[in-house]
Amino acid sequence: MFMRRRPLARPVVRPAGAPLLRGALVGGAAYAAGRSAARNARREQDQEQAIADLQYQQQAQQPPPQAAPAQPPPPPQAPAAPPPGGQADAGGLTEQLARLGALAQEGLLTPEEFAAAKAKLLGN
Numbered sequence: 001m002f003m004r005r006r007p008l009a010r011p012v013v014r015p016a017g018a019p020l021l022r023g024a025l026v027g028g029a030a031y032a033a034g035r036s037a038a039r040n041a042r043r044e045q046d047q048e049q050a051i052a053d054l055q056y057q058q059q060a061q062q063p064p065p066q067a068a069p070a071q072p073p074p075p076p077q078a079p080a081a082p083p084p085g086g087q088a089d090a091g092g093l094t095e096q097l098a099r100l101g102a103l104a105q106e107g108l109l110t111p112e113e114f115a116a117a118k119a120k121l122l123g124n
Contacts (some may be wrong), residue, residue, distance in 0.1 A: 023036070050098070054094065096121055101114075102115050
């Protein structure tokens with residue numbers, strides 16, 4: 001005949017609050033993940049808005065194209081001296097400052113490094 005053996009260890013009895021604790025742990029982790037995703041989405045949306053603003057500013061600075069000049073063009077003038085700091089145009093300076101700001105927001109530059117690089121760009 002076949003005899004059954006009794007288990008050597010006692011069965012594990014879970015406390016009554018275990019499902020609640022597990023639910024709280026899972027819910028807390030899901031909340032943290034959702035909050036992180038929302039923060040990243042908001043940061044990305046802010047960056048896209050900043051890019052759109054810069055593009056709008058650059059388009060506003062460009063003169064509208066003319067169909068046909070009514071008067072003959074003026075004679076060419078000597079090129080103006082570049083502004084201090086070695087920047088040839090304000091658009092390049094704006095782009096460089098925007099890149100520096102983005103690096104500082106991402107934490108790749110310390111506030112001191114950002115201030116030093118900005119002062120160098122502005123010629124201070």
